[in-house]
Amino acid sequence: xxxxxxxxxxxxxxxxxxxxxxxxxxxxxxxxxxxxxxxxxxxxxxxxxxxxxxxxxxxxxxxxxxxxxxxxxxxxxxxxxxxxxxxxxxxxxxxxxxxxxxxx
Amino acid sequence: xxxxxxxxxxxxxxxxxxxxxxxxxxxxxxxxxxxxxxxxxxxxxxxxxxxxxxxxxxxxxxxxxxxxxxxxxxxxxxxxxxxxxxxxxxxxxxxxxxxxxxxxxxxxxxxxxxxxxxxxxxxxxxxxxxxxxxxxxxxxxxxxxxxxxxxxxxxxxxxxxxxxxxxxxxxxxxxxxxxxxxxxxxxxxxxxxxxxxxxxxxxxxxxxxxxxxxxxxxxxxxxxxxxxxxxxxxxxxxxxxxxxxxxxxxxxxxxxxxxxxxxxxxxxxxxxxxxxxxxxxxxxxxxxxxxxxxxxxxxxxxxxxxxxxxxxxxxxxxxxxxxxxxxxxxxxxxxxxxxxxxxxxx
Numbered sequence: 001x002x003x004x005x006x007x008x009x010x011x012x013x014x015x016x017x018x019x020x021x022x023x024x025x026x027x028x029x030x031x032x033x034x035x036x037x038x039x040x041x042x043x044x045x046x047x048x049x050x051x052x053x054x055x056x057x058x059x060x061x062x063x064x065x066x067x068x069x070x071x072x073x074x075x076x077x078x079x080x081x082x083x084x085x086x087x088x089x090x091x092x093x094x095x096x097x098x099x100x101x102x103x104x
Numbered sequence: 105x106x107x108x109x110x111x112x113x114x115x116x117x118x119x120x121x122x123x124x125x126x127x128x129x130x131x132x133x134x135x136x137x138x139x140x141x142x143x144x145x146x147x148x149x150x151x152x153x154x155x156x157x158x159x160x161x162x163x164x165x166x167x168x169x170x171x172x173x174x175x176x177x178x179x180x181x182x183x184x185x186x187x188x189x190x191x192x193x194x195x196x197x198x199x200x201x202x203x204x205x206x207x208x209x210x211x212x213x214x215x216x217x218x219x220x221x222x223x224x225x226x227x228x229x230x231x232x233x234x235x236x237x238x239x240x241x242x243x244x245x246x247x248x249x250x251x252x253x254x255x256x257x258x259x260x261x262x263x264x265x266x267x268x269x270x271x272x273x274x275x276x277x278x279x280x281x282x283x284x285x286x287x288x289x290x291x292x293x294x295x296x297x298x299x300x301x302x303x304x305x306x307x308x309x310x311x312x313x314x315x316x317x318x319x320x321x322x323x324x325x326x327x328x329x330x331x332x333x334x335x336x337x338x339x340x341x342x343x344x345x346x347x348x349x350x351x352x353x354x355x356x357x358x359x360x361x362x363x364x365x366x367x368x369x370x371x372x373x374x375x376x377x378x379x380x381x382x383x384x385x386x387x388x389x390x391x392x393x394x395x396x397x398x399x400x401x402x403x404x405x406x407x408x409x410x411x412x413x414x415x416x417x418x419x420x421x422x423x424x425x426x427x428x429x430x431x432x433x434x435x436x437x438x439x440x441x442x443x444x445x446x447x448x449x450x
Binding site: 033037040041043044047059062063065066069070072074075076077078080081084085087088089091092094095096099100102103 | 143295297298301304309368429449
């Protein structure tokens with residue numbers, strides 16, 4: 001398998017560097033409303049980084065599946081439920097990994 | 105202060121507001137001393153307004169909140185005139201709410217409708233109220249009191265006091281109507297959401313029959329939408345989603361995990377024990393709560409919140425209202441769909 005050669009650091013690496021610099025040099029000085037802005041920025045940077053490192057694969061042809069669900073053709077379908085749960089867990093590992101580890 | 109933001113094109117709204125208040129309050133003269141935008145509220149703008157009133161029943165210094173539309177609104181919410189009618193109905197029923205003062209429904213003063221209510225003390229900030237180290241009030245009493253207030257809201261029965269005619273009556277299965285509304289919005293969304301649709305199908309199948317007594321349902325009764333000071337509850341806010349329905353919907357919404365702000369062990373809104381909240385409700389209403397029915401509405405709560413998260417994310421993605429906070433709310437869809445699947449396993 002041959003990849004197109006890329007310049008480094010790649011996108012995820014740049015985001016990680018930005019996040020670390022931000023956390024070290026800027027966040028400690030933020031107060032009040034800006035503290036919340038800082039938390040949101042750090043959260044968005046790390047989420048984007050996780051997504052770049054592990055792109056979501058999701059469901060192909062999701063609309064036909066939705067129509068079948070609404071028509072009741074998957075009522076009680078344990079296999080589909082397990083696949084949906086897997087997919088949600090994968091997306092949650094990107095969006096909010098701590099939620100996943102806190103929720104037992 | 106950037107008062108120009110209040111009205112779009114109007115430069116300084118304070119003089120026009122003061123002139124209008126003279127008529128609305130039956131005063132001899134009104135001076136607006138302060139007008140300052142308050143934080144929070146994705147759908148509305150709230151302004152602190154201090155006014156000196158001479159003459160009429162409201163003479164004296166008035167500390168008010170002016171509530172009007174933000175640049176964008178959620179389609180399912182009422183307008184300010186309807187919200188004012190709901191607030192007044194609640195006030196008249198003895199619910200602890202900010203006293204409604206006056207409504208400007210035409211939009212001629214600020215360029216959009218608004219109303220005034222009395223400003224109440226305390227904070228509504230959920231992330232502070234759920235933290236042990238920040239709010240040291242009596243949590244047992246707060247949970248009980250919130251249950252009692254909710255029972256008082258649910259004692260308002262259709263048709264209400266004659267000003268609530270704009271609220272439609274629900275069909276014979278309010279849960280199914282909720283599912284239909286959420287599906288309707290999802291049909292227009294950019295992507296299919298199979299996990300959410302799985303849960304909607306479950307909610308459709310499991311919908312309980314119409315309640316024994318259809319009543320006024322607040323539909324956003326949760327931590328973040330009431331004010332608390334050191335002494336306890338000071339008022340229930342945010343009436344824009346209220347309507348006739350099943351009272352258990354409000355119980356489920358309040359207790360749903362997605363509204364505990366991380367304080368998951370305190371099942372009543374992240375602030376107290378479910379048992380204390382239920383006790384306050386049951387004693388005031390005389391109605392025993394059915395855990396299975398509440399569990400259904402907790403799943404519904406996650407489904408509704410999931411659609412709101414998509415809507416808020418879309419406001420950012422569409423460019424209508426670029427905002428990191430909205431963008432991050434959009435990505436909460438993952439945790440909401442995860443909860444929905446856990447709650448609806450076959």
